[in-house]
Amino acid sequence: MEQQLSARGSAARRRILAAAAEEMVATGDVEVAAVARRAGVSVGLPYRYFGTRSGLLSAIISAFYDRLDEAVTNREFDADTWYDRERARVTAWVDHLYDDPLAPVVLGRLGGDADTAGIEMHRLHKAIERGARNIARGQRDGDLPADRDPELLVAAILGGVHTAVAVALTRTPRPDRARVAAELWAFIAGAAGAGNTSERTS
Template identity: 45%
Template sequence: MKRRYPLLVRKKVERLEYAASNRRRHDNGSSQQSSVAETPPQRLMMAAAELVENGGRLEMASVAARAGVSVGLSYHYFRSKAGLIAAVVEDFYDRYDAEVIDLNPLPGHDWAARERRRVELMVDFYLREPLAPLVLARLSMEPEVAAVDAQRIARHIKLAARNVEGARRKGHLPAGPDASLLVGMIMGGLRQAVGQVLAGHVPRDRDRLVEDLWGFISAAAGLGTQDR
């Protein structure tokens, strides 16, 4: 915990700085303001896009050069290469949560319709996101990244379990295993299945993938094939 806490504190500050710079850019509306809006941590994280270019390999010196900051400043913000990678992965999950987890994809519809739409959003996010194959596989081997990964997965399971419990209370889902156990099994299966597609072991057919994943979810949740 001691290793993670300073990083998480710094990322909180970075988010505040980034939000403030975005507000200034929006308020001023000038190209000059836009060009200086990014803070050094944000420039470093954008420069770390070489993670994708190099298949997950990253060197602090080259990232710092690309971001236009000193190597020392890079270590000041992120402490280590693994710390920078963890920040990039946390940003990945921030975007994933905003686009997939933390929204009602179909307000006013029943559970099955909403969650099938969520599967579509999940598949679209993973298929267009260059970092997805690395986040789902290689990057989690770093302890700092594994900590971020575990924290987000635990959050996703907690939220999904509440979702299932609510659907059961409303009669949208039948009774079944403990909700946390159920969603843990479902999420583990989804992660492995999507990972197979991103690794190239299964064809990248978006519509077929959505149908297959939704069929798995609906069967595991007890909906039956008629709700696919």
């Protein structure tokens, strides 16, 4: 949609989206009138660019996962073994979520409307697909035991780490991010059968 807009329209759309993200961080919700006030535009303009409140919320969530995909999910980490590649991915994942102010709100949401739930389910399936490929590669390389179903394993791991990091992000004060990453990695490596993590070194 944004590609079809004029430069001025694209700038207005980005300003509204940024204001909506700020409103969601501040209040945990998105009300179109409040977003319009924050963006300094008329109440009707968000509807022009996003159609509905649900459309605006969907755009916020899509942008959140786009950033996460670029920084972590779709990133290639340069290391020789599954263990080192995925340990680096977990550290990058925790760092990214700790630094994104929307993360506590998006990860802590309990349900939503059909549009946003559909977006989140699609992103989850893409993450499972990518993670299953990574597990299968580790199995082919001999880094992981071959007797585990990659897709089921990744689905279970993602459910656990998603919930754990959502809890960490909402605690006051937040636990140290390096400790969170280390504890999550110990869980993931153990679930994947990567061996005794205490015997691994950088």
